[in-house]
Amino acid sequence: MRKLFRLAALPFALAICAATGSTGASAQSTGAGLSGATVPPATFLSAVNHDGPKSADELTLGMWSGAGNVTTYTIGNSWNDWVLWLVFDKLREPSPYVGKAEDWLATSITQISDDARVWEIKLRDGVKWHDGTDFTAEDVAFTFEYYREGPANRWTHHASAVPRMVGIEVVDRLTVRLTSEKPMPNFDRITAADLPIIQKKQWENVKEPRSFTDLGIGTGPYRIVDYKADQYYRFEANEDYWRGAPVVKRLNLVMIKDPQTMFTALKTGEIDGAARPVPPELVLQWKADDDLEMISAPTLWGAWLDINVARKPFDDRDLRHAVSLAVNPQPMLERVMLGQGKSGKHSWPHVDSFWTKPDLSAPYDPQQAKAILDERGYVDTDGDGFRENPEGEAMNWSLKIASNQPLFLRAAEMVADQLADVGIRAKAETIDPGSMSALWRTRDFDLRIADITPHGIADQDMMIILYQGDKKREMVFDEEKADIVSRWLDQETREDRLKVSYELQEYQTRYPNRVMLWYPESVFAYRWEAFDNYVPSAGYGIFHKYSFLPESARGETTDPLLY
C-alpha cells in the first residue's frame, strides 16, 4: 500500500517541482544573470520635507519633449515614453533597465525550451481596454506580429531583430507562446518589460501608423481624452484600472520647450511639476525654496563622446584606445554638471545597470595615450605641437555638438583641451539639432558629443542591436568584436549571456567607439502643495504612472527614496 502511495505521489511531486522550477524564471531573480550592480536610491534634496496631499483632482505638468499622438510610432525616445505608459501597459513592469520586473499584464512568463527560444505567457484575466472590451491573448499575439511585420519604430526590434520572433501562437484566450530565431534568455526581463501592448481591434487595419491620430486605447491607468500634438495632452483616470484607480483624477500635460519658461511656470504655480531635469545651477538655488520640493531620481542617461569608426583614422582601434586614455571626464562632471552625477570613466553600459561588469573602468592615462600614439606612428613631424597621421597628413578633428545643448559645448571645449595635451588638435563646432541627428547616418563627422537614453545604455538587448544591420556592421569590422557579438546571440542562459556581455564590455572599454563622459544625476522639481506623492522609478525619474497609482498598487515598480 505504501509502495503504491509512493508511486502515485511521484508524478505529483515531479509536477510540483517542474512548476516551481519553471515559474522561477518569471519570479524576481536575484542571482541569475545579474552582475550585482544596482541603481542607487533616489534622494530627497529639499531642505524641508513638507507633508502635502497624497492625491489630487487635477494636476498640470510641463513637458518639453513632444509626445506626438501618444502612439508607439510618434514617441521614440526616453524623455517622453512615460507619457505612453500612462495609457499602455506592458507584460511586466516597470522597465528592462533594472533587472527586476513584476508581472503586470502577464501573470507568468515561463521559459519552455532549454535553448530559451520558446516562452509561454499567461495573461491576467479581467483586464479591460479603455473601450470596455476584454484584453486577451489575441492582442498580445497581434502586438508581436504588428511589430515584426509592420513599419519600424523604437520598440519593433523586440519582435523583428533582437529577438526576432519566428513563431507567435495563441494557445488559448489567455495564453501566448512565442518562439524566437535565436535564444532569448532575458525575454521576461527585457522584452516583456519594454514592449507596450496595443489593441488588435484598434490597430489591425492601420496601415500607416505614423498618420494614426485617433485617441489611443490602452489598458493603462489613464485614458487620453483630448490632445493637440506637441501642445497639450489631457488624461482622465481609468477608475476601473485593474491595479487600482489612480490617485490623480485628471492629468494635463502642457508643452513648454523653453527651459526658463518652464521653470518660471513651475515657480509661479502655472504648472504643478516640471518633467524636465532641473539645471544644476537651479538645484542649488531651489533647495531651500518653500514652494517646491526636489528629488534626485536615477534616469539612467549618459553623455558620451562618439567616435566615427567609419572614417580614417578612427578605424584604428589603438588610436581609439589612446583617445579613451586621454579623456578625463571628472573635470567635466565637476565644472559642467557641478558634481551632479557620476564620472563616465566606468564606461558602457550605464554604471548602475544590472548587467554592468563590476569594477570596469576606462583609465585616464595621458602618458600611456602618448606612448600608444607614438608607437602607432601618430607623431608631430612639423613641430607645431600637434600630431600628424602615419601618412604625414595633418589631423584636425572636428567635435560636433548640437546647438541646443549648451552643457555639451563646454564639455567639448574641455575634451579638445585634453586631446591637445596629448598632441591631437580638435575643435568644437555647433550645428543645429536636426543636422546633428543626421550625422550618424551620413557618417559625416569625426567626433561628436551626444546624450544616450536608458534604452541605449541600460537595455542589454539594445547593446547588440547597435551592432546589427548593414550600417552598424561597419562598426564591427573588427573580427574580435564580431566574434563576441555572434557568441552573445547564441547564449542560451542568462549567466552565459552575461559572461559574454562582460567580454564585450571589456572590449568596448579598451577599444571604444564611444567614450562615456558622465552619467547625469537627474533632479526633478514639483509643487508639493498640489501633490506630494511622487516616487522614483529607475529610468523614468518621478513623473510616470507609478507615482499616480495608489501606494498599495505600486509593488516593485518604484525605488527607495532617501531623506
Place this chain on the structure above:
Amino acid sequence: MMVYARIVVQYLAVFVVALVVNFSLPRIAPGDPLNYMLPEDVLASMTPAEEGEVLREFGLDKPLPVQFANYAAGVFRGNLGVSVRYGEPVWGIVLDRLPWTLLLMGWALAISSLLGSGFGILAAWWRGGRFDLSSLVAVLFVGSAPPFWVAMLAITLFSAELGWLPSFGAAPLGAIPGSPSYLLGVVERLVMPVAALALFQTANILLTARSSMSIALGQDYITFARAKGVTERNVFFRHAFRNALLPIYTNVMISIGGLVGGALVIETVFSYPGIGTLILEGVEARDYNLLQGVFLLATVGVVLANLIADLGYPLLDPRVRRA
C-alpha cells in the same frame, strides 16, 4: 486697369518661383525625416527598402520631380500632404495655428505702426527738442535689444516676480472657447508676446517716420504754405504728413516680413502655438511637407502684403494714380 492687371500677373510669377524655392529649401539642409522619426539604433538595422516603406506613408519615397509635381498640384487642390511630425494633413495643422500668429502679429503690427508712426512724426515736428532726443535714445536702446531677450526679461518681471501675467501658452487649458474666462486668458497671454514683438518694430518704424517727416518738413512747398499763411495744423496734416506717409506705409508693409521672423523666436520663448513654432518644429524634424506648407503660407502672406501695398499707393498718392 492695365496697371492692376500687370501687378497681379507679376505676383503670380513670383508665386510660381516661390513654389520652387519652398520645395527646394527644406531639402537643402542635411538629413531627412527618417532621422527624426526613428532612433539611430533602429535606422542602423534598416534596409533601404524598409526606409522607403516608412517614407512612403508621406509620399517622400518618390523621385524628387514626382514629389514636386504632387506638391504643386496639391497646392491648387488644397492638399499640402501629411506632416511627418504630427501625422495629420498639413493644411489642417497650419489653419489651426495660423489664427494665433495672426493675432500676435496683427496686434504687434497695429501697435508698432501706430506708436512708431505717431512718435516718429511728433519727434520730427519737435525736432531737436526734449521729446525728440529722448525718443531717439529710447529707440537706440530698444532697437538694439533682441526680442527674445526682451521676452525673457518680461517673463522674469511680470510672471516670476510680480505674478501678473501667465508665462506660456495661448489660451487657458480647459476653458471653454469663447467663454469670458477663455477670452480673458487669451488676452493675458498676448500681452507679453505682443509687447516683445512690437517694441523692436516700433523702434524701426519710429526712425523711418521721423526721417520721412523731417524730409517733408524741409521741402519748399512747406515754406510756401507757411508763407501763404496756412495754419501750422494744416501744414502738419494736409501737407507734411501726407507726403511723409508713403515711406512710412512702405516700411510698415515691409515690417510684416520682419514680424514673421520675430514671431518665430517669441512664440518659442512663450510656447505660443503659432506658425513660428511650427517652422521650428518642422526644421527640427526635417518635416518637408510641413515646411513646404508653412513657407508657402509665409510667401503668400508676404506677397499679399506687398500686393496690398502696391494697390494702396495709388490711393495714398494721386501722382501714382495719374501715372
